[in-house]
Amino acid sequence: MQLLAKTLYGLEHVLADELQALGAQYVERLNRAVRFHGDRALIYKANLWCRTALRILLPVHSYTARHKNQLYNGVRRYNWQELLKSSDTLAVDTTLQNTYFSHSKFVSQKIKDAVVDQIREREGKRPSVDLDQPTLRLNAHIYKNKVSLSIDTSGNSLHRRGYHVHSAAAPLNEVLGAGMIRLADWQGKSPLLDPMCGSGTIVTEAAMIAANIAPGLNRSFGFETLNDFDHELWQTIKQEAKDAQQEPTALIRGSDQSARAIRSARINLQTAGVDQHVTLQICSLDKLKPPVDQQGVIITNPPYGERLGKDDLPGFYQTIGDKLKRSFPGWDAWLLSANPVAIKRIGLQTQNKLTLYNGQLECKYLHYPLYQGSKKKKYAAQ
Ligand SMILES: C[S@@+](CC[C@H](N)C(=O)[O-])C[C@H]1O[C@@H](n2cnc3c(N)ncnc32)[C@H](O)[C@@H]1O
Known part of the structure; x- marks a missing residue:
């Protein structure tokens, strides 16, 4: 077919x-x-x-x-x-x-x-x-x-995994969150950090990837009501998915300055059944430190100014760039933003600049390798 x-x-x-x-x-x-x-x-x-x-x-x-x-x-x-x-x-x-x-x-x-x-x-x-x-x-x-x-054959859109039950401001679509993780080529082995995690879409998707949890395990689909639905086949496929789940080994952490956002993230992680795989922390970006010695990946979508007001967004983006450079040498940072003026103020060199859409908003998904010392050193070490 x-x-x-x-x-x-x-x-x-x-x-x-x-x-x-x-x-x-x-x-x-x-x-x-x-x-x-x-x-x-x-x-x-x-x-x-x-x-x-x-x-x-x-x-x-x-x-x-x-x-x-x-x-x-x-x-x-x-x-x-x-x-x-x-x-x-x-x-x-x-x-x-x-x-x-x-x-x-x-x-x-x-x-x-x-x-x-x-x-x-x-x-x-x-x-x-x-x-x-x-x-x-x-x-x-x-x-x-x-x-x-x-x-x-899907019925409801597949981004409706069923865990987004509580939302702080401007949550990401689950499909976009999973896509950002895949584009960053995170394989569930190294630490993953979202320092502005809001209601936790990125860390929830990361935990589901690391635990090899099928994203549709807790929902129904359009094919289940079709006249030729093969119940036995579906039960077998679902059972195989349950058997394929694994214990994640990577550290996954979400933090946000807002206590309300962290509360939403916790509820969503619990609903997805992955709260035990993610640590959450109320912490503003300027106080953030790498959670472990091992270097990893930062995947985040900071406020754009569209849905979440911030007075000096370009100034805030400059702070993000400074913080990443100072505190996270050797990490890879990926940022999604729809604000081109603010993006310019990050002041770091991009390795990759992809176009994605968050709803109707055209965004850039930017990859900043945070070099430890000089660029040459990073490549020599690989
Ligand atoms: C666009 S939202 C993130 C939405 C999230 N990806 C989700 O799916 O729910 C941006 C988040 O950045 C947080 N934030 C803004 N300024 C911050 C700062 N200085 N330190 C930490 N978090 C901050 C906000 O509280 C908000 O939750």
Whole structure:
């Protein structure tokens, strides 16, 4: 089967690697998505294991349409009875891109009408709509005049791991947090520190990686309500995931100047079942010291000024740069920020500058190797 995994901009190659490791074939990177081939087991595994996927879609039907009648009639050309009975329920989500159609709700409605009309004509009764927990969730994507209909095997977006129950200001999306850790190439062996951890997304994702906990273990998926759901196969895959968990060896620490943020982080870590793998500390950045002798990685997203007000953001970024340079020689620091003016004041040399999006905000994800002594020395030591 050909499948499509959706992700955030900038994480396509990370997701492609995750899918390949799960056994995906013909993996092809697209914009905010990865196309691949796999069987039913891979659909279940990709939903359960991919830390950087938002949805796993199974394309079933595509056609062209420029107006509403073509949109409706195109849906009718597919045999929906294989997927839906009149006693089942349906939901349709639509995304539009450069197309003749301008209202996604209208498109969803038309597609839903076409599916349920076909079933009613054959069975005398029509399936009803359930937006929360339908038997079948269809994903419609229209690009120009090309309509692609897919089964959404994920249901709720995969970033909803179920642990973000308490939030201090501006929490990161879980998929973005996991992606930042993967982009920093942290393998769960060296210390990881988030000195502005807020509600703890980065340290929670890090702990789940280090403990090899499948991110979807505590949630349900769209494929579980499909008519061809293989309960036994799913139980086997879930059990394998439980058996694969391991004791982390790396030190993972989150700190923040706000006691409220640390409280949220603690609740979220407990909900994710990884609180025993992470130490938390109320501490402002200027007082921070490396928690161990061993050098590690700092991954953090400081305030940008957009959602969290700070009077002198550029001045604060200069303090961050000074602190990193003074107190963390030999570490690798990765910072996510949407504030280009403030970024300039960090005053450290970047090795890498990637573009990511935090919601609608374009961000830079910056890698600062914090050299111990001269650059030459660091490379000579490697
Ligand atoms: C953008 S939020 C981090 C959100 C976090 N990544 C999450 O997913 O919840 C920035 C955090 O930096 C913290 N912060 C701001 N100034 C700080 C300082 N001088 N020392 C330590 N933490 C600071 C804030 O309290 C806030 O929790």
